[in-house]
Amino acid sequence: MQASMINQGSPINPSRKAVSSRHQNEVVQWLEALRSPESAALPSHPSLLFFRHAGEELALPAVIVGSVEMVGFTHRVPHREGPTLRGLAATNGDLLPLIDLSNAVGLDPDHQEDDRVPRLLVLSPLQSIESRWTTIVDIVHGVEMSDPETWSTSDTTSPYVKALVQTPRGTAKLLETDALLDSLAAVFQ
Amino acid sequence: MSGDLSGFSMFDLFKEEARTHGEAISRGLVELESNPANKELIAALMRAAHSLKGAARIVGVDLAVGVAHAMEDAMVAVQNGEAVITPTRIDQLLAASDLLAQLIELEESGIDDWTMANVANADSLATDLRTPVTDAASEAVERNQDASEIPAEASSAPVVDEGSVRVTSSRLDQIMRLAGESLVASRRFQTVRDQLMMLRRRHGKFQSRLREARLREAETSEEALDQALREAARSELELAEHQDQLDVFLGKLEELADSLYNEVLGSRMRPFDEGISMFPxxxxxxxxxxxxxxxxxxxxxxxxxxxxxxxxxxxxxxxxxxxxxxxxxxxxxxxxxxxxxxxxxxxxxxxxxxxxxxxxxxxxxxxxxxxxxxxxxxxxxxxxxxxxxxxxxxxxxxxxxxxxxxxxxxxxxxxxxxxxxxxxxxxxxxxxxxxxxxxxxxxxxxxxxxxxLTRSVVRALIADLGGESYAFPLTHIDRIEKIQEESIQSSENGRVVEVDGDQFSLLDTGAIMELDPVRPSRKIHTIITGSEDEAVALQVDSFLGEEDLLVRPLDKRFGRVPHLSSTAFRETGEPVLIVDVEDVLRSARRAVAEGAFATDVVSDTSTPVGPRVLVVDDSITVREAQRAILTRHGYEVDVAVDGAEGWERLQRGQYDLLITDVDMPGMNGIQFVQTLRAQTRFKDLPVAMVSYKDEESQRQEGLDAGATVYLSKHVINDSQFIDTVHSLLKHQ
CATH class of the missing domain: 3.30.565.10 (Histidine kinase-like ATPase, C-terminal domain)
Structure with a gap:
């Protein structure tokens, strides 16, 4: 039985898994720190979660990311499956809608990442169960603060890209949260 | 009444009392109308009005005190023979009861406004209730004279009060969840026991191997091997003891969890009476x-x-x-x-x-x-x-x-x-x-x-459909059968299997639920379900076992999903979708009646190679009927359940023809066609709009939106439908 234990693409090699696990802890700590009342008072540069998916370096504001998790069980939902809405993902005792980010924001859905370490992102824009989404991305790099002054908007043509952010890994596309959420909401309309 | 009432205000308690007495009064009055000489009933109504008056006085709702007092007086007058029950009096008492029932919906802060708004009405009701009513009085009494000699109905017999405990619904939900979880958790020990058993078996094999080695090896290793054998024997003994202990523990835990669950479930259960008191x-x-x-x-x-x-x-x-x-x-x-x-x-x-x-x-x-x-x-x-x-x-x-x-x-x-x-x-x-x-x-x-009976825990058969788990509640399953492929017969309405002398339509559950069709297999796994006279065999890929599932609603954003009732987690942590078997049966019956499903099954064996058609319709019957007809004529068919999904599929796939319904939830057919016509790449795509709405104005609206043709659904089974499809594709 397929059991939908998604681990698409190449298998995770043990050394990468260890690194990634450490990485994940850092991400979780970052997210916790960022959600604390103290951090809200900081006049800081926004923290962004950087990740790679469908061959693109991408970023999302860390405040809308509820958690980063190992990919667990997923399940299709009859009559509701579409290119963007893939079904349900199990996360911490909940079953949340699982979306294909490639389709949601117009990336290449057929791109195969060679060195894939898939992670489940739980997007939680309003901190309520009914606004939470999940998506599986190819590689999560981590959370970093970024100075908006350094962002470029001149080359962004996609409505889903808010700005281009320079990182040591290259240029990352910072996704436009509102457009992304509108796109997600549309899959149920 | 007992228990912790600290979470309730006095007004909350009053409202609860008003609800209880109000329902009793309303129901009693209806009964009294057909049995006006029932003295026990009159006494019960008088007591209820009296209690209501006292409760209203405690929370200071004077207007309610006055109305309840007038109701009580009216009943006392009847008891004393100073008045009789007539339809007019019943109307007055019911009107007074209705007025008091309004309090149940109020917050404490709204009492003053409610009082101001109802002073005149309450005064009028109180006056009416204290004014003798003579209309048809004697007639009413005479008509029901015989009834006075009839003993009180069972429903008005005294009920033994077993005492009650008030629990807030959120707390009850929490207890219920915990009880359900503990029931499910206790079943997980079964897995541990199975694992132990397997370990013990493996250990036995290990001993056998050692014995064989002892026979083969040189005598110098004999002592070491003897030692190993002794240790293995000891550990096997320990394992057996652990397994016995676990069995006892498992039995107790399961018993405990069952009791807890049944107790809590019992506290959730209310007498049917309680939900229907307003209906008489x-x-x-x-x-x-x-x-x-x-x-x-x-x-x-x-x-x-x-x-x-x-x-x-x-x-x-x-x-x-x-x-x-x-x-x-x-x-x-x-x-x-x-x-x-x-x-x-x-x-x-x-x-x-x-x-x-x-x-x-x-x-x-x-x-x-x-x-x-x-x-x-x-x-x-x-x-x-x-x-x-x-x-x-x-x-x-x-x-x-x-x-x-x-x-x-x-x-x-x-x-x-x-x-x-x-x-x-x-x-x-x-x-x-x-x-x-x-x-x-x-x-x-x-x-x-x-x-x-309850919507919290169900015992279900878990079946594999398309590589994923689906749960079929046991209450809907007659039995399960594994059938040899050779025993399947074809009939006019599709495939039929015979089990113990009974014939059943064999239906592909995967196809009905728009999942992958069930995998071909020598052994056909079937679930026999449905009422006696129209039971069917639902085919699934395999059976995965039977489990208690703690039911969780599907995320509301999915809306009502056909063929599904809810979700759950299996003991392994794997999600499972709980099938609405009644709904599957409804779809199956419709599809069989239309001949769509049977044709579809037959056509599954051929590989469609013709032009590609997208059918968008929220009715599975219509969708499958169209799919069957089109597939039979060599077209490759994809389906979507509404405009939004249709639009998604259209953007991703290459289609030669779109056939769409008009009335669909979310994005309807008109909006769908307008949306696609706004895109250059779909400007020339032939679109057939098909609907039961076949008035000229509706037809024109469809054509104005951009449909190439507008057909009535009545023609789906006629040659007109397929002729139109051929014609639209010929002009491509």
Whole structure:
């Protein structure tokens, strides 16, 4: 039985898994720190979660990311499956809608990442169960603060890209949260 | 009343008391109207009014004190023989009861406003209640003189108060969740025990190997091998002891969890009576408004029902009872002319059977004329005459649940606006239940509801469909069978299998649920389900076992998903979707009746190679009928359930033709076609709009939106449909 234990693409090699696990802890700590009342008072540069998916370096504001998790069980939902809405993902005792980010924001859905370490992102824009989404991305790099002054908007043509952010890994596309959420909401309309 | 009431204000407690007494008063008054000399009932009503007065005084709602006092006085006057019960007096008392019932919905802060708004009404009611009523008094008493000699009904017999505990619903939900989790968790030990057993078996093999080695190896290793054997034997003994202990522990834990679960489940259960106390009054008032005479008889009032089910039952029962009185019950003149009692009887009966709650709503009215429905089916174009002629009465009654299908000649304020029974069916189905109609013209009509006893934990068969787990509640399963492929036969309506001398339609559950078709296999795994006279064999890929599942609702954003009732996690942590078997059966029956499913099964074996067509329709029957016809003619067909999904598929795939319905949830056909025509790449895509709406203005609206042709759904089974498809694709 397929059991939908998604681990698409190449298998995770043990050394990468260890690194990634450490990485994940850092991400979780970052997210916790960022959600604390103290951090809200900081006049800081926004923290962004950087990740790679469908061959693109991408970023999302860390405040809308509820958690980063190992990919667990997923399940299709009859009559509701579409290119963007893939079904349900199990996360911490909940079953949340699982979306294909490639389709949601117009990336290449057929791109195969060679060195894939898939992670489940739980997007939680309003901190309520009914606004939470999940998506599986190819590689999560981590959370970093970024100075908006350094962002470029001149080359962004996609409505889903808010700005281009320079990182040591290259240029990352910072996704436009509102457009992304509108796109997600549309899959149920 | 006992327990921790710290979470409730005095006003909360008053409201609860007002609700209890109010319901008793309302129900008692309706009963009193047909039995005005029932002294015990009068005394009970007087006490209820008295208690209500006292409670209102404590929370300082003076207006309510005055009204309840007047009600009490009116009852005392009857007790003392100074007044008699007449229909007018009953009306006055009911009006007073209604006024007091308004308090239940108020917040404490709204009392002053409520008082101001109702002073005049309350004064008037109190005055009326203290004014002697003489109209038809003697007639009322005489008419019911005999009744005074009849002992009080069972319903007014004293009820032993077992005491009650108040628990907030959120806390009860939490206890329920924990109890359910503990029940499920206890079953997980089964896995541990199985693992231990496996380990013990493996250990036995290890010993065997050692013995063999001892025989083969040189004598020098003999001592070491003996030692190893002794250790292995000791550890095996320990393992066996652990396993025995675990068995005992498992048994106790399971027993404990079962008890806990049953106790908590019991506390969730409420007597059926509690959710229907308003109905005798409703039937009484409604029949009077309509110039009819009807009473409601309740049987099974003590049957326990899950409080969620009870709450959700209120709306569908309200509608069905109104429907009975409005359409089922005849006028007094008609009844007398037909030799029936002047007063019609509507019966509401609840009972448990086969692990389900059954509710019957039965009237002794004029019944439903199946021929009237048959004519309407043809007139409205749902079927041609030959098909309609072959429909059984039961199949004809199913049409009454279609949106907008009503046999009422005149729309009334009460029901018959065409938005009734379909809504009832939707509500009942959303509770994982079903509703059926049976009727005998001239004798009456019965609505039969079947519902789950509880909606919290279900025991289910887990089956594999397309590599994922789906749960089929055991209450819907007759049995499961593994059938040899050779025993499948083909018939006009599709595949048939014979099990123990009975023949069943064999249906591909994967195809019905729009998943991958079931994988071919030498052994066919089937679930026999459905009522005795139309049981079917649902084919699945394999059986994965039986489990208790803690039911969770599906994320609300998915809306109502056909064929699914809820979700759960398996003992392994894997998610499982719980199948709404009734809904699957409904779809299967429709598909079989249309011949769509059977054709589809047959056509699965061929590989479509022709032009690619996208069919968008929210009705599975229509979708599958179109798919079957198109596939048979060599087209490759994809389907979508609404405009939004259709639009998604269209953007991703290459299609030569789009066939779309008009009325669909979310993005309808008109919006869908307008959206795609706004894109250059779809400017020339042929679009056939297909709808039951076939008036000229509706046709024009479809064409204006951008449809190439507009067809009536009535032609789907005609050559006109496929000819139009051929023609549209020829002009590509």
């Amino acid at each position: 009054r409703m039937v009484r008032d409604l029949s009077r408004d309509l110039g009819k005479k009807a009473i409601l008889e309740i049987d099974g009032g003590a049957v326990p029902v899950d409080r969620d089910v009870l709450r959700e039952l209120e709306a569908p029962l309200t509608h069905m009872l109104r429907n009975c009185v409005d359409h089922g019950v005849e006028t007094t003149e008609e009844r007398l002319a037909n030799g029936k009692p002047e007063i019609a009887t509507v019966k509401l009966n609840a009972y448990h059977q086969g692990g389900r709650l059954h509710v019957l709503i039965e009237d002794d009215g004029k019944g439903i004329d199946p021929e009237g429905i048959r004519r309407k089916v043809v007139d409205r174009g749902f079927a041609d005459e030959s098909v309609a002629e072959a429909l059984t009465d039961r199949e004809l009654y199913e049409f009454l649940f279609l949106p907008g299908f009503s046999t009422a000649k005149a729309v009334t304020d009460v029901s018959g606006r065409g938005v009734g029974l379909d809504v009832v069916q939707t509500m009942v189905q959303s509770m994982a239940g079903g509703v059926r109609i049976s009727s005998v013209p001239g004798k009456g009509t019965t609505f039969h509801l079947t519902l789950p």
